[in-house]
Amino acid sequence: MKVWEIGEQQGLGSLRAATRPEPETTRGHAIIKVRASALNHRDLMIIAKRYGANVRPETRVPLSDGAGEVIAIGEGVTDVKIGDRVVANMFADWTEGAWVPGLFGADYGNTIDGWATERLSAPARSLAKIPDHLSWEEAATIASAGVTAWNILEPFGHLKAGDTVLALGTGGVSVWGLQLAKAAGARVIITSSSDQKLAKVKALGADIGINYKTTPDWDKAVLDATHGAGADIVLETVGTGTLTRSINAAAFNGRIGMVGGLDAGQPQLFGLVAKNAVLGGITVGNRRMLVDMLKSVGAAKIKPAVDKVFAFDDMPKAYAYLESAAHIGKVVVRHD
Amino acid sequence: MKTWELGDQKGIASLRMAERAEPKPGPGQAVIAVKACSLNRRDIGIAGGTYGAAKPATRIPLSDGAGDVVAIGPDVTGVKVGDRVTASHYTTWLDGTFDPSVRNADLGVSIDGWLTERAVIPAAALVPIPDKMSYAEAAALPVAAVTAWSVIEGLGRIKSGDIVLTLGTGGVSIFALQIAKMNGARAAITSSSDEKLARCKDLGADIVVNYKTRPDWDKAIRDQTGGRGVDIVVETGGFATLSQSLAACAPNARVGMIGALAGRPEAPPALFPMVGNNITLKGITSGTRRMFVELLKAMDATDMKPVIDKTFAFDDAVNAYQYMVDSDFIGKIVVSVG
Known part of the structure; x- marks a missing residue:
């Protein structure tokens, strides 16, 4: 079978095609015929050796997101059966409960082989069944960006109908946040540097779009758009460079879920105290959150925003497209 | 009756004694x-005119107090004459999430407080005192103990076996230590004084670190927790200590920043551990009446006694303020009235 490997991790050029024997069926594992995979920003970091401890072998298969069909199961597998359409939680061992750092030990596309392959042997406890209305390409976008957005909105943010949700930018987490928030009766504000992208997210249901290039004090624009109340939940997908404005834009008792980079800017946190706001570090989520999120996706018939689909053999082009930041929603690869 | 007033708020010396007619309760008042x-730290700022906008010169100071109900106005149903009571200092924040309007009815700040022989208090904010608790003990609680409870229970959802870190030995910190212990948690506390740390050990502290001799106190705490770090931080040190507090955190830690003590950071705090460890940081502006009721129930059940450093007479209230500024006190400073 064909796979992609991360090679020497010196940048996009390191991505290399390889051929391997078919995976064997082992205890507790399912063999998945991969039908589609999806890229995340961190895949660009991994291929450039800028993510985590950077001790990955050259033969590591990348990508933490994908979807496929179970074609074989090992001994002791009870949760899925042959023929099931499934996705996997990014942290394969994080099935329930609170975060522990050891979960990085089984992280698809980082510390264990990921989805850039024709067939994947996956720990069955990490798998979840996908709703019928989703195509393979749509389902492939769920696991990391979708679960991250769900974690911020629900377990962390306790979203209620009528809340205002602010999402920064039009990347995967923000667009998933938009769609899940709308399904829950919330009002959604999205920022972008492009009016064209804002028009697209409005078509997906965003109530208000703010161009942060033409409105640099977008935090004030959020307050104006909410009659001074601010956003109840913020998907802070950018990092410390935007955090001061995110706190300014937050409501009293606001919940700010932080997933972005933490290396730029000098955030002013005083507003957290004045507003009794909560700032939370978010590391994707557990399988329970994935299952809950899929229930919402199925009930609301959410169609994930797939920006562009590449062929499996064009994997490097998919990476290059993601790096160009021209996308809205997810960059997907088809595997057949 | 005799009462203290803030005066022109140029410092502790501005506090002045005045004679007033006996107050009569209006509707909803007792x-x-x-x-x-x-006293709380913010009372020094209020007397010095540095805590929010200037108050009327006749404002009666202090957010914390306790006494007996001697009269009730029309429409008061929750208390009766003779009840022993204290009160939630945000008198309109009875339950639920924070609303900035609660600052409009804050005892000793935006409405008259407790440093008087007879206080007029919105009856809805009153809280009955357990029989075995003294007035001085009850008077020690409304701001500092409820703040500690708000971080540890409201935000932190403490479980037995958790580790709670608090910084310094002021009112909030000592209550944090005691509330942690009553919940079956381990308590870690820092101070610049070995003598105070010894006192904290007597109060049940499991881990004590002198931050003068161990400037890397976050590492010292991590070492003494087997490398795991702490589950809840009652961040009384403000933004200046936040980077080290975050570095001392276990995965999924809950960190409560105490409003009045936060100050402004000289350097931006290092937030890096927050994402990797799924840490939650929340601003805490004291707590609700419901939290106060829960706290009193817990104190009654576990026989927890507030640590009162020193008690001053009503006529010597200025000296109590000065003692808070000058001394190395532990826990609370009380003024006895009547």
């Missing part, structure tokens, strides 16, 4: 014969 009050 008159309390005050038996004891206590």
Whole structure:
């Protein structure tokens, strides 16, 4: 079978095609015929050796997101059966409960082989069944960006109908946040540097779009758009460079879920105290959150925003497209 | 009756004694014969004119107090004459999430407080005192103990076996230590004084670190927790200590920043551990009446006694303020009234 490997991790050029024997069926594992995979920003970091401890072998298969069909199961597998359409939680061992750092030990596309392959042997406890209305390409976008957005909105943010949700930018987490928030009766504000992208997210249901290039004090624009109340939940997908404005834009008792980079800017946190706001570090989520999120996706018939689909053999082009930041929603690869 | 007033708020010396007519309760109000009050750090700022906008010169100071109900106005149903009571200092924040409007009815700040022989308090904010608790003990609680409870229970959802870190030995910190212990948690506390740390050990502290001799106190705490770090931080040190507090955190830690003590950071705090460890940081502006009721129930059940450093007479209230500024106190400073 064909796979992609991360090679020497010196940048996009390191991505290399390889051929391997078919995976064997082992205890507790399912063999998945991969039908589609999806890229995340961190895949660009991994291929450039800028993510985590950077001790990955050259033969590591990348990508933490994908979807496929179970074609074989090992001994002791009870949760899925042959023929099931499934996705996997990014942290394969994080099935329930609170975060522990050891979960990085089984992280698809980082510390264990990921989805850039024709067939994947996956720990069955990490798998979840996908709703019928989703195509393979749509389902492939769920696991990391979708679960991250769900974690911020629900377990962390306790979203209620009528809340205002602010999402920064039009990347995967923000667009998933938009769609899940709308399904829950919330009002959604999205920022972008492009009016064209804002028009697209409005078509997906965003109530208000703010161009942060033409409105640099977008935090004030959020307050104006909410009659001074601010956003109840913020998907802070950018990092410390935007955090001061995110706190300014937050409501009293606001919940700010932080997933972005933490290396730029000098955030002013005083507003957290004045507003009794909560700032939370978010590391994707557990399988329970994935299952809950899929229930919402199925009930609301959410169609994930797939920006562009590449062929499996064009994997490097998919990476290059993601790096160009021209996308809205997810960059997907088809595997057949 | 005798009462203290803020005066022109140029410092502690501005506090002045005045004679007033006995107050009569309006609708929804109770008159309390005050038996004891206590001081908080913010009272120094209020007396010095540095805590929010200037207050009327006749404002009666202090957010914390306790006494007996001696009269009730029309439409008061929750208390009766003779009840022993204290009160939630945000008198309109009875339950639920924070609303900035609660600052409009804050005892000793935006409405008259407790440093008087007879106080007029909105009856809805009153909280009955357990029988075995003294007035001085009850008067020690409203701001500092409820703040500690708000971080540890409201935000932190403490479980037995958790580790709670608090910084310094002021009112909030000592209550944090005691509330942690009553919940079956381990308590870690820092101070610049070995003598104070010894006192904290007597109060049940499991891990004590002198931050003068161990400037890397976050590492010291991590070492003493087997490398795991702490589950809840009652961040009384403000933004200046936040980077080290975050570095001392276990995965999924809950960190409560105490409003009045936060100050402004000289350097931006290092937030890096927050994402990797799924840490939650929340601003805490004291707590609700419901939290106060829960706290009193817990104190009654576990026989927890507030640590009162020193008690001053009503006529010597200025000296109580000065003692808070000058001394190395532990826990609370109380004024006895009547």
